Amino acid sequence: MTTAAVPRTHRQKEIRRHLLLYAGVTPFLFIAVFPIYWMAITAFKQEPDLYRMGNIPFWFNLPPTLKNFETLFYQTNYGYWIVNTLTISAWVALITLLTAVPAGYALARLKLPGAENIGIAIFMTYLVPGIILFLPLSRVVATLGLQDSWWALVVVYPTFTIPFCTWLMMGFFKTVPMEMEEAARVDGCGQLSALVRVVLPVSLPGVLTSVIFAFTLSMQDFLYGLAFVAPGDQKPVPVGVPTELIRGDVFFWGSIMAAALLVGLPVAILYNFFLDKFIQGITGGVGK
Amino acid sequence: MTVLPVGDGAESATRAATQPAARGRSTRAWWHTNTGRRLTFGYLLLAPAALYVLLLVGIPFLFSLYLALSDANVGDPVARFVGLENFRAAWEMDTFRDALRNSIVFLVVAAIFKSLLGTSLAFLLLQNFKGKKLVRALVVIPFTLPISVSVLSWKWMYDSQFSVINWGLHKAGLIGAYGSESWPIWLGQPHLALLACIGVNVWRSFPFSAIVLLAGFTSVPNEVLDAARVDGCSFFQRFRHVVTPMIFPILIIGFLFDTVFTLSDLSVVYLLTQGGPGSATMILPVLAYQIGIQAGSLGRGAAIALMLVPLLFLALFLMLRNLKRRD
Numbered sequence: 001m002t003t004a005a006v007p008r009t010h011r012q013k014e015i016r017r018h019l020l021l022y023a024g025v026t027p028f029l030f031i032a033v034f035p036i037y038w039m040a041i042t043a044f045k046q047e048p049d050l051y052r053m054g055n056i057p058f059w060f061n062l063p064p065t066l067k068n069f070e071t072l073f074y075q076t077n078y079g080y081w082i083v084n085t086l087t088i089s090a091w092v093a094l095i096t097l098l099t100a101v102p103a104g105y106a107l108a109r110l111k112l113p114g115a116e117n118i119g120i121a122i123f124m125t126y127l128v129p130g131i132i133l134f135l136p137l138s139r140v141v142a143t144l145g146l147q148d149s150w151w152a153l154v155v156v157y158p159t160f161t162i163p164f165c166t167w168l169m170m171g172f173f174k175t176v177p178m179e180m181e182e183a184a185r186v187d188g189c190g191q192l193s194a195l196v197r198v199v200l201p202v203s204l205p206g207v208l209t210s211v212i213f214a215f216t217l218s219m220q221d222f223l224y225g226l227a228f229v230a231p232g233d234q235k236p237v238p239v240g241v242p243t244e245l246i247r248g249d250v251f252f253w254g255s256i257m258a259a260a261l262l263v264g265l266p267v268a269i270l271y272n273f274f275l276d277k278f279i280q281g282i283t284g285g286v287g288k
Numbered sequence: 289m290t291v292l293p294v295g296d297g298a299e300s301a302t303r304a305a306t307q308p309a310a311r312g313r314s315t316r317a318w319w320h321t322n323t324g325r326r327l328t329f330g331y332l333l334l335a336p337a338a339l340y341v342l343l344l345v346g347i348p349f350l351f352s353l354y355l356a357l358s359d360a361n362v363g364d365p366v367a368r369f370v371g372l373e374n375f376r377a378a379w380e381m382d383t384f385r386d387a388l389r390n391s392i393v394f395l396v397v398a399a400i401f402k403s404l405l406g407t408s409l410a411f412l413l414l415q416n417f418k419g420k421k422l423v424r425a426l427v428v429i430p431f432t433l434p435i436s437v438s439v440l441s442w443k444w445m446y447d448s449q450f451s452v453i454n455w456g457l458h459k460a461g462l463i464g465a466y467g468s469e470s471w472p473i474w475l476g477q478p479h480l481a482l483l484a485c486i487g488v489n490v491w492r493s494f495p496f497s498a499i500v501l502l503a504g505f506t507s508v509p510n511e512v513l514d515a516a517r518v519d520g521c522s523f524f525q526r527f528r529h530v531v532t533p534m535i536f537p538i539l540i541i542g543f544l545f546d547t548v549f550t551l552s553d554l555s556v557v558y559l560l561t562q563g564g565p566g567s568a569t570m571i572l573p574v575l576a577y578q579i580g581i582q583a584g585s586l587g588r589g590a591a592i593a594l595m596l597v598p599l600l601f602l603a604l605f606l607m608l609r610n611l612k613r614r615d
Contacts, residue, residue: 021417025427028409032427032495038452039441050450053466057452095340103337110330122337125345127544129552131573132597135355135580135590136348159344162337191329222436222555223573227581238436242559253444264437271432272425279503282545283538 036265043068043258050253068254069262078259080233081240084150085219085263088236091154093214096161100210103162104169105195109181119170126163130223133159141228150236152228157218164217165210168281172206173199209277216271219263237263355590362584374591384592386567387575391599394486394571395550401490402546406497413502428495435492439559442488446474446560475561478568485569488556493546500542504535547603551596572596 042050044064055061072078103122107115137156138147146152176199184194200207218236225239232244241259245252271278318324356374360367378384413424430438445452449466451474457463464470474484508531516526554573557563563570563578572595580589 017415018417021412021415024408024412025423028405028412028427029423031491032430035438035441035445035491036429036433038445039438042444053450053455057455099337099340102333106330106333110326110333112327112330112334118334118338122341125341127548128345128349129548129596129600131552131554131576132352132593133345133348135576135586135593136351137344138581139351139355139586140344140348156344158340162340163345166337191325216432219434222434222558223577226558227577238434242436242440251444256440257444260437260440264433267434268429268432272428275428275432275499276503279499283500283503283541 039257039261039264042253043261045254047254068252068258071252071255072259072262076245076255076259077233077235077240078237081235081237082263084234084240085236085238088150088153088157089215089218092157092161092218093211095154095158096165096210096214097207099158100162100165101169101200101207103166105173105199107166108170108173109176109178109199119167122163123167124163126160126167130160130221134223134227137224138227147228148231148234150229150234153218153221153224153236156224156228157214157221160221161214161217164281165213168210168213168277169203169206171281172203172209176202209274212270212274213278216267216274219267352590352594355587356594358587360586360590362586367587370587374588375595378588378592378595383567383570383575387563387570387572387592388595390482390567390569391551391571391596393482394489395547395599395603398486398489398493398550399543399546401486402494402497405490405494406501409494409498410501410505413498414505428499430492431495431499435553436555436559438492439488439556442484442491443475443560446484448473448476476565478565481561481565481569485557485560488560489550489553492556493549496546497542500538501535504538505531507538508534544604548600551599551603572599 041058041060044066045060046062046065046067049055049060049062052061106112107119112118137159141147141152141155144152144155146155180198180202181194184198185191189197219238222238222242225236226243229235229239232240235244237259241256241263245256245259355367357369357371358367359370359373409427413420453474454463454466454471458465458471463472472480475481512530512534513526516530521529552573554571554577557569557571557574558577561569563574572592576589576593579585579592583589
């Protein structure tokens with residue numbers, strides 16, 4: 001530290017370290033991002049450009065086009081699927097909020113006997129895979145008369161959003177200081193108004209996170225949508241694209257990739273911001 | 289798997305009633321006491337979520353056991369009890385045995401690759417470097433993209449003639465031209481097809497493994513590591529004896545999550561190969577779907593889906609035994 005040469009060697013060391021790290025990270029980045037890049041470039045390519053094996057396929061050999069997107073909106077049910085997806089997710093988010101937020105609050109703060117075990121039991125149901133439930137649920141859906149309508153998915157999706165979000169809200173409510181409610185109760189608030197007026201406002205970030213997860217987790221489903229919703233105009237995007245845009249052996253790759261990109265990317269980005277919360281949610285209860 | 293000890297009003301009532309009354313603190317009815325009010329309020333708030341989960345997860349799970357023991361099918365609503373007939377019949381199907389074998393191979397091979405890739409990525413992301421946040425955000429995209437959507441991109445990359453993977457391999461001189469012996473048809477050749485499906489699962493989940501590991505690593509306090517270093521532990525000793533035991537609970541959860549997802553996911557195989565060629569890529573979820581929904585044989589399908597439960601328990605058991613040994 002006393003000579004002038006030290007800082008420079010330190011910097012050289014830093015640069016070497018960075019280069020090594022970048023070299024290590026690059027293959028991972030390539031593997032992770034290439035399929036998405038390939039999806040994006042295919043979406044904007046003209047049909048003949050997809051099938052010219054003589055050219056380098058990684059860039060446009062013919063001018064880029066928006067035709068694939070046009071086909072999607074004018075010749076398929078894609079518009080319906082987007083509306084369905086958004087409506088389904090909004091309903092699922094609403095149902096999840098109305099059930100998971102109160103449940104998380106009760107389990108975290110009201111010192112109910114057995115609260116911890118009830119919480120774990122509810123969370124464990126998140127681990128019951130859809131593939132075990134979809135056949136009995138198909139009966140439930142049929143009994144409710146919802147087969148062949150996206151309402152079936154509004155009923156079914158909360159089976160995985162409620163457990164996850166209840167668990168998430170439990171964690172959030174535990175971080176709110178107990179004194180807040182006590183103060184509110186001293187001031188004459190009832191139990192409900194203490195919750196609504198004092199605890200909920202400071203837990204808004206948690207509530208927002210639950211809404212985001214109700215949306216993103218709903219979009220991750222494929223099985224329930226495939227099994228319960230057959231009519232072409234009732235499907236959500238993640239089910240409609242792979243089942244309706246592929247007809248026999250004819251693939252409209254440009255439109256398929258455009259459809260996948262248009263919905264996949266916003267979901268991926270939104271989820272990206274909340275990924276740490278997701279990981280915390282599933283590991284948090286055990287880590288401590 | 290899901291026995292729900294969901295508390296109901298009656299349980300809380302007896303508890304609340306016995307406690308204050310026994311101490312003779314009050315002669316009021318139990319629901320007028322503070323404890324009684326709190327518990328009533330609490331269970332009322334809990335009830336909607338608990339009932340939803342009970343009605344649409346707990347009961348359907350039991351109902352699937354019932355279906356598996358009956359000859360229920362879509363056309364005929366009156367189901368007859370047939371005992372273990374569905375399980376026996378499934379066991380005698382060649383396709384079922386292929387599906388069981390493939391599911392296990394799929395799970396094990398994918399887990400090996402995911403842990404290798406996930407661990408190396410986690411170690412890289414543990415370092416500090418410029419642009420780390422961006423790298424992290426990009427590298428987790430496979431996990432955050434809806435699976436049925438990203439599988440489509442892979443289907444296009446695995447195209448029999450216009451596969452971009454083959455284009456690259458061909459230009460690198462590793463394989464011959466289209467139509468030659470060495471031109472791989474990813475989804476058309478039995479062994480390659482299974483590998484191709486496993487590849488998509490690994491691609492989708494290795495960022496998850498990395499992020500879970502990373503969450504574990506960062507939860508280990510630096511003081512603990514420093515103490516171990518002072519005691520003269522090498523990097524690998526520190527890793528093996530200090531870090532691994534500390535992050536093990538998180539690892540188990542991550543592993544369990546991924547096992548459930550991998551074993552029960554139908555979208556990758558369903559969208560890439562439908563289980564073909566032949567039954568080379570048939571796995572239990574796809575078979576359960578084909579028999580339960582497409583063929584309408586609810587009982588048989590439920591029986592096949594339930595065969596996943598022992599596999600899930602086996603994975604859980606192996607993990608827990610490992611955990612115990614460490615203690």
